[in-house]
Amino acid sequence: MKDQLAQKLAAARRVLTLLALAAAVGVASGVLTAVFGHGVLAVTTLRERWPLLLLLLPAGGALICAVYARWGGECGRGMALVFDTAAGRRPDVPARLIPLAVGATWLGHLLGASVGREGVAVQIAAAGASCLTPALRTPADKRRLLTAGVAAGFAGLFRTPLAAAFFALELFHCGVAQYDALLPALAAALTASGVSGALGVSPATAVLGAAAPAFTVEGLIALTLLGAACGLAGRLFVGLLHGLKDRFGRWMPNAYQRIVLVGALVALFGLATGSRYNGLSEGLSAAALAGGSLYAWDWLAKLCLTAVCLAAGFQGGEVAPLFTIGACLGAVLAAPLGLPVPLAAALGYAAVFAAGTNTLVSPILVGLELFGGEYFGGLCLVCALAYVCNGGHSIYPQRPLGQVD
Numbered sequence: 272m273k274d275q276l277a278q279k280l281a282a283a284r285r286v287l288t289l290l291a292l293a294a295a296v297g298v299a300s301g302v303l304t305a306v307f308g309h310g311v312l313a314v315t316t317l318r319e320r321w322p323l324l325l326l327l328l329p330a331g332g333a334l335i336c337a338v339y340a341r342w343g344g345e346c347g348r349g350m351a352l353v354f355d356t357a358a359g360r361r362p363d364v365p366a367r368l369i370p371l372a373v374g375a376t377w378l379g380h381l382l383g384a385s386v387g388r389e390g391v392a393v394q395i396a397a398a399g400a401s402c403l404t405p406a407l408r409t410p411a412d413k414r415r416l417l418t419a420g421v422a423a424g425f426a427g428l429f430r431t432p433l434a435a436a437f438f439a440l441e442l443f444h445c446g447v448a449q450y451d452a453l454l455p456a457l458a459a460a461l462t463a464s465g466v467s468g469a470l471g472v473s474p475a476t477a478v479l480g481a482a483a484p485a486f487t488v489e490g491l492i493a494l495t496l497l498g499a500a501c502g503l504a505g506r507l508f509v510g511l512l513h514g515l516k517d518r519f520g521r522w523m524p525n526a527y528q529r530i531v532l533v534g535a536l537v538a539l540f541g542l543a544t545g546s547r548y549n550g551l552s553e554g555l556s557a558a559a560l561a562g563g564s565l566y567a568w569d570w571l572a573k574l575c576l577t578a579v580c581l582a583a584g585f586q587g588g589e590v591a592p593l594f595t596i597g598a599c600l601g602a603v604l605a606a607p608l609g610l611p612v613p614l615a616a617a618l619g620y621a622a623v624f625a626a627g628t629n630t631l632v633s634p635i636l637v638g639l640e641l642f643g644g645e646y647f648g649g650l651c652l653v654c655a656l657a658y659v660c661n662g663g664h665s666i667y668p669q670r671p672l673g674q675v676d
Contacts, residue, residue, distance in 0.1 A: 286454075289412055292403050293419040293455035294462045297427075300396035300420065301466025304427030307373050307395065308472050311388050314381035315550050322546055325538040328382040332530035335375045336584060340526070346371050349586070350390055353397045354668050357417050357443050359410055363401035364417075368394055375586035383541050383549035384534070385576040386587025389428055393588075396424030396463070411451070418443075418452040419459035426460035427467040430474035434636035435460040441630040445669040448632065475553075475594075476641050477560040481611035484618075484649040491652075493608040494618070497601065498653040501619050502660025504600050505626020508574050508593065509664040515582035526584060533583035537576060548576045556595040559602035559616035570599035589666045590624060597623030617642045618649055622657035629665035631658045 318324050339347045346352070346368040355361045372391045379386055400420025404413040418439045426435035436456040440448045484490050523529040541549040548555075552573055558565055566572075577592040601619025605612040617638060625634035631654060638650040 285408075285412065289407065289415060289455050290458050292406060292416055293423075293458040296396065296400045296403060296416065296420050297423045297459040297462025298466055299399045300392075300423035300459065301427045301463040302470065303369070303395050303399065304392045304424060304463065305467040305470035305472050307376075307392060308388065308428050308467070309470075310373070310377050311380050311551070314377050318381055318383055318550060319546070322542070324381060325383040325541045325546065325549065328384060328538040328541075329531040329534035331378050331382040332384075332534035332583070332585060333527055335378060335586065336526050336530050338375070339371065342367065343371055347584075349394060351668055353394060353417070353421065354443060356397070356401065357414055359414070363404065364394065364398040366398050366402060368398045372586055376588075379580075379585045379587055380550050382534075383538060383546060384580045384585040384587065385537065385549050385552070385573065385592070386580050386585050387551065387577070387591030387593075388588050389425060389590040390588030391586060392428040393421050393424035396420045396427065399423075400459075415452040415455050418449065419455040422456040423459035423463035427463035427472070429637075430464050430468055430472060431637055431640040432457070432460040432464040434633045434640055435464070437636055438628075438630060438633035441633055442628075442667065443669065445629060445663055445665065474641060475556075477557075477613075477617070479560065479611075479613040479617055479642055479646075480562075481614040483645045484610065484614060486648065489609065493610055494649060494652050495656060496608055497604055497610070497615060497618060498622055498656025499660050500604060501597055501600060501622035501653065502626045502657035504570065504574065504596060505593070505623045505657060506661045506664050508578060508589075508596065508623075508627050509661070509666050511575065511578040512582060512589070512666060515578055519582050530584045533579055534585075537580060540576065544572075548573045551591055552595050553591075556598040556616075556620065559598035560613055560620070562602075562612040562616075565599055565602050567603050570596045570603060573599065589627060593624045593627040594620050597621065614646070614649070617646065618653045621650055622653045625654040626657040626661035627666050629658070629661060629663060629667075629669060631655065634658075 352364050376391045397420040400416050407413050422435045422439035426432040439456045574596050597619035598616040601615035602612050605615035621634040621638035634654045635650045
């Protein structure tokens with residue numbers, strides 16, 4: 272009897288320790304992501320004020336390459352380090368990744384690289400979580416705390432804590448959600464979202480002003496086609512991103528040559544298009560969600576430019592571009608499908624995220640947290656179809672179904 276009580280007390284202490292550390296990760300991540308997010312917006316404002324900064328993008332790319340070559344070590348692998356740590360193939364995510372990734376992303380956005388930001392937010396939060404894993408005894412608890420760090424990074428940046436928690440649970444394995452990390456992930460995500468909110472980070476909520484989709488025959492056909500299109504767009508992005516990384520490495524093995532050449536081409540393209548697709552391109556998604564006018568090719572141009580920049584070695588993320596690609600694609604398909612533009616844009620916003628990351632619950636929750644619960648049915652259907660049509664591909668190095676650590 273005493274042994275059983277001692278075991279229960281030890282288990283309770285272990286859970287409480289894990290939750291306390293997850294909350295600490297949330298606090299640190301909330302501060303870091305707030306500073307990082309505000310920095311991205313500040314340098315974006317500077318670039319929009321002085322568009323000729325685009326001409327410095329090749330030199331900025333060379334500087335990023337030189338800094339990573341001198342001090343980065345393995346940090347250039349980015350999210351792959353987080354996956355290796357979660358799988359137990361390495362002890363931690365190095366702390367020096369934080370200043371390197373933040374500085375490189377700020378510089379990229381200042382000079383007009385078409386990249387996102389969530390990848391860096393997740394990496395710096397995971398690095399922060401790694402600093403606390405020595406306080407835990409078991410590899411399983413260390414993995415749970417790292418998962419909590421991923422949730423905290425996503426939540427601190429986007430202010431969608433429920434989506435962030437489930438994103439972390441779904442991230443590491445194709446078709447598997449690791450629910451044993453749910454409580455620490457929620458604790459970290461809610462804390463990070465609250466802290467970053469107190470520091471001025473606002474979620475990208477939008478009032479769509481459109482009725483929820485009707486589940487008539489015509490409505491179901493329209494939603495089915497939209498989901499399939501979003502799934503194929505996500506798969507195209509994944510295939511192009513990984514394909515370009517492979518081909519760039521073979522065609523231009525010199526990293527400096529690769530990033531300078533791509534930087535020059537992206538700068539020229541940006542000057543020719545008025546920087547429409549450079550940086551976060553949040554104006555495109557805002558216009559789509561507001562029912563504004565867009566070019567039919569906006570989604571494809573953003574998709575290609577982002578894949579090229581990330582494959583060349585510019586630092587950033589893929590999720591924010593996926594949101595923009597999905598919103599633009601949904602807005603373009605709205606009229607042919609007979610859907611309101613803001614509604615189709617919101618559904619596409621979540622569904623291309625589902626297809627690109629090969630996750631399902633998190634994209635639905637993103638849509639609910641940003642656009643409202645009345646769109647739950649449409650979000651479920653469109654995101655599920657996009658997830659299926661993606662065919663199990665992901666921007667991340669997910670492990671196959673059944674290979675759970």
